[in-house]
Amino acid sequence: MSLTELRPAARQPAPPPPPGQAKHWLYRFDTKTIPYIFISPFFILFAIFGVFPLIFNGIVALRNWRLDDPTLTGWAGFANFSRLLSDEDFWNALGNTFGIFILSTVPQLLIALIIANLLNRKLRGNTYWRIGILLPYLTPVVASTLVFAIFFARDNGLANWFLSLVGFGQEAPLDWRAQKWSAWIAIAAMVNWKWIGYNALLYLSAMQAIPRDVYEAAAVDGASPWRQLWKITVPMIQPVVVFTVILSTIGGLQLFNEPMMFDENPQSADGGSAHQFQTIAQLIYKVGWKDLDLGYAAAMSWALFLIILIVAGINTLLTKRIGGDR
Amino acid sequence: MTTTVANRAPQDTRGSWLTYLGLGIALLFSAFPVYWMFVIATSTDEAVAAFPPALLPGGEFLANVREVFTLNEVYFAASLINSVLVSSVITVATLFFCSLAGFAFAKLRFKGRNGLMVVVILTLTVPNQLGIVALYIVMGKLGWNGTLLAVIAPSLVSAFGVFYMRQFIAHAVPDELVEAARIDGALTLRVYWNIVLPAIRPALAVLGLLTFVMAWNEFQWPLIQLNGTDFPTSMVALSDLASGNYVIYRRVLAGAFLATVPLIVLLLIGGRQIVRGIMEGAVKS
Numbered sequence: 001m002s003l004t005e006l007r008p009a010a011r012q013p014a015p016p017p018p019p020g021q022a023k024h025w026l027y028r029f030d031t032k033t034i035p036y037i038f039i040s041p042f043f044i045l046f047a048i049f050g051v052f053p054l055i056f057n058g059i060v061a062l063r064n065w066r067l068d069d070p071t072l073t074g075w076a077g078f079a080n081f082s083r084l085l086s087d088e089d090f091w092n093a094l095g096n097t098f099g100i101f102i103l104s105t106v107p108q109l110l111i112a113l114i115i116a117n118l119l120n121r122k123l124r125g126n127t128y129w130r131i132g133i134l135l136p137y138l139t140p141v142v143a144s145t146l147v148f149a150i151f152f153a154r155d156n157g158l159a160n161w162f163l164s165l166v167g168f169g170q171e172a173p174l175d176w177r178a179q180k181w182s183a184w185i186a187i188a189a190m191v192n193w194k195w196i197g198y199n200a201l202l203y204l205s206a207m208q209a210i211p212r213d214v215y216e217a218a219a220v221d222g223a224s225p226w227r228q229l230w231k232i233t234v235p236m237i238q239p240v241v242v243f244t245v246i247l248s249t250i251g252g253l254q255l256f257n258e259p260m261m262f263d264e265n266p267q268s269a270d271g272g273s274a275h276q277f278q279t280i281a282q283l284i285y286k287v288g289w290k291d292l293d294l295g296y297a298a299a300m301s302w303a304l305f306l307i308i309l310i311v312a313g314i315n316t317l318l319t320k321r322i323g324g325d326r
Numbered sequence: 327m328t329t330t331v332a333n334r335a336p337q338d339t340r341g342s343w344l345t346y347l348g349l350g351i352a353l354l355f356s357a358f359p360v361y362w363m364f365v366i367a368t369s370t371d372e373a374v375a376a377f378p379p380a381l382l383p384g385g386e387f388l389a390n391v392r393e394v395f396t397l398n399e400v401y402f403a404a405s406l407i408n409s410v411l412v413s414s415v416i417t418v419a420t421l422f423f424c425s426l427a428g429f430a431f432a433k434l435r436f437k438g439r440n441g442l443m444v445v446v447i448l449t450l451t452v453p454n455q456l457g458i459v460a461l462y463i464v465m466g467k468l469g470w471n472g473t474l475l476a477v478i479a480p481s482l483v484s485a486f487g488v489f490y491m492r493q494f495i496a497h498a499v500p501d502e503l504v505e506a507a508r509i510d511g512a513l514t515l516r517v518y519w520n521i522v523l524p525a526i527r528p529a530l531a532v533l534g535l536l537t538f539v540m541a542w543n544e545f546q547w548p549l550i551q552l553n554g555t556d557f558p559t560s561m562v563a564l565s566d567l568a569s570g571n572y573v574i575y576r577r578v579l580a581g582a583f584l585a586t587v588p589l590i591v592l593l594l595i596g597g598r599q600i601v602r603g604i605m606e607g608a609v610k611s
Contacts, residue, residue, distance in 0.1 A: 026513075030513050030514050031514075032436075034434070034513075034514045034515070035430045035434040035435070035436035035439075035514075036436060038426045038427060038429060038430035038434070038514075038518075039426070039427040039430045039431065039442065041423040041426065041427070041482075041483060042423055042424065042427045042446070042483045042485075042488055043442075043445075045423070045479070045482050045483045046449060046483055046485070048464070049461060049464070049479055049480035050449065050452065050454055050457070050480070051449070051452075052460075052464065053454075053457030053458070053459075053460035053461040053463075053464055054452065054454075054456065054457040054460070055460075056457075056460040056463070056464070057456065057457050057459055057460040059460075060459055060460050060463065065463075114348070115348070115349070115352050117336065118341070118345050118348045118349050118352075119349070120336045120337050121336060121337065121339050121340065121341035121345055122337070122338065122339060122340045122341060123341045123345070123346075123349075124341075127597075127598055127601065129349050129353065130597075130601045131593060131597035131598070131600075131601055132353045132356060132357065133349075133352055133353060133356050134356075134593065134597070134600060134601060134604075135356045135357055135360060135590075135593060136356050136359070136360075138539050138589045138590070138592070138593050138600070139359070139360055139586055139589065140542065140543045140545075140561060140564075140582075140585055140586060140589070141543065141545065142543070142545050142561045142564050142565060142582070142585070143363065143564060143582035143583070143585050143586045144359050144360070144363070144582075144586075146363075146564070146568055146578055146579060146582045147359045147360075147362055147363045147366070147579065147582065148359065150362075150366065150374075150575055150579070151359070151362070155377075156375055156376065156377040156378075156379060157379075158362075158378075158379055161377065161378045161379070193355070193356075193359065196352075197352075197356060198604065201601060201604045201605050202604065202605070204605065205604075205605035205606070207336070207337070208337055210335070212334075212335040212337075212338070214335075215334065215335040215336070216334075216335070225336070225339075228336065229336075233336070250451075250453050254453060254455050254456075256455075256545070256546050257545050257546070260545075260565070261565065261568065264573075265569050265570070266565045266568050266569050267553065267565055267566070267569040268569075281455070281546070284458075284459070285546065285549075285550070288458075288459055288462070288550075289550055294459050294462070294463065297459045298459040298460065301456045301457070301458070301459055302456075304456060305453070305456045308453065308456075
């Protein structure tokens with residue numbers, strides 16, 4: 001960018017040259033420099049608090065960096081990364097993260113599709129339905145998880161009450177937090193609850209952009225609404241499906257709030273007495289701010305970043321293939 | 327589902343009773359946890375411990391709320407004020423900075439405009455949460471760790487906001503209007519203030535609501551920064567309220583309900599805008 005270069009903007013006719021040097025300088029400043037001043041707050045703040053930490057994180061991961069012992073510094077090489085490979089807690093958290101991720105993403109997107117299809121009709125009060133299903137999206141996860149924790153309580157939780165109605169858990173009520181599978185299901189239920197409405201609106205907006213003649217052309221076959229959904233609608237909104245899969249991959253693999261607040265003692269970040277439902281994001285928090293080992297936590301963040309990239313890539317390919325086959 | 331021959335697009339088909347039934351169930355599932363939060367917040371210990379659990383509100387709401395507010399170590403009342411403060415500052419800053427940048431990208435001509443816009447779009451996909459360790463060190467160098475400033479600063483701008491504003495301004499503000507003002511000798515800042523801002527009020531409402539909700543619900547970073555201080559945000563205070571050896575559910579859920587009420591109010595006032603924001607964002611992404 002140069003302040004001395006005065007080139008008229010392509011489509012804006014130059015205003016009559018203002019008399020006097022001062023005015024002229026002001027005009028140049030206004031057309032040449034002001035645009036950069038307007039966009040600079042975003043780029044400066046984003047560089048300091050967004051991009052730089054992400055890069056700097058890579059350096060921290062290669063160093064010894066402890067909050068409790070500032071004298072312990074220096075390069076650690078790949079020690080933090082090789083420690084990861086043999087860290088049982090890390091692999092356990094990775095397994096939990098994936099378990100919860102699969103249990104939450106697949107039902108979430110399928111149910112969202114069905115609800116979007118229901119909303120994609122001529123309805124009475126259609127705005128109110130949309131607002132209604134968005135309530136979970138607005139509700140703070142920290143608050144809603146506390147309700148779910150009571151819902152899944154062992155001794156007088158509603159979940160166990162429903163189970164007892166259909167004849168399960170008569171002799172000993174199910175302790176949802178105690179085993180991996182049940183804790184994962186409980187946490188996945190919370191994630192599903194929060195995101196189904198949001199995803200349904202994303203799908204709905206894509207469904208409404210499908211040209212009407214696509215359906216009219218296919219009507220010759222006499223497709224039922226159900227077949228219509230899977231044969232016509234879903235393939236037509238495939239780009240948005242891919243987008244939601246990527247969004248839930250990025251969000252799901254960084255899951256933090258639900259497992260934190262589901263714990264009997266939320267601030268311990270343990271994810272259950274034997275880490276049954278400790279996720280990687282939780283472990284990063286624990287290693288960094290409970291064990292005070294920032295170098296190791298940074299290495300873990302990078303590992304998670306890599307995992308997210310790989311899984312998002314695989315999921316994108318899978319979703320594209322599924323859509324293409326239909 | 328009926329199996330009549332469908333010769334109409336679904337959006338032109340009237341919803342059957344099955345459609346309404348399905349949506350009714352979905353709505354019930356959406357609302358029940360929030361309703362039950364309120365039920366427990368209004369109950370006595372005995373009602374909470376009953377089996378099967380009580381499903382109707384009790385009369386203890388004010389007593390439970392008073393208990394939450396008078397707990398010494400939790401600072402719940404202060405936390406609500408802090409959350410309002412933090413979320414408001416973040417919202418106002420996001421609206422201002424993003425509309426400024428969006429205006430520049432949509433209507434002003436400058437070198438590198440397209441390249442820089444691509445950078446904005448790329449940053450949309452960066453998961454910031456993965457940089458929190460280094461962000462904590464950055465805040466340490468700035469001397470901001472353990473302050474509200476550390477919670478606010480990283481959220482003052484958003485790539486989505488710039489993108490959303492650019493799209494909206496490109497359509498909502500006619501080029502001729504900007505040119506006419508320029509010919510009259512108006513400076514760019516005046517064009518922004520007198521022409522652009524009034525024209526984009528709907529977009530400001532949408533982005534403002536979404537930003538406020540996200541800032542209010544933020545948990546991990548505020549927890550790292552404010553845990554153990556006497557000025558937490560409401561999410562941090564809530565996690566504090568729920569921690570410890572002996573948890574009193576009616577009290578915890580009274581706190582949870584208090585921290586949810588502002589968002590329910592926003593949904594009642596601005597639900598239409600929030601729905602529109604999410605649906606427009608989807609089309610443009």
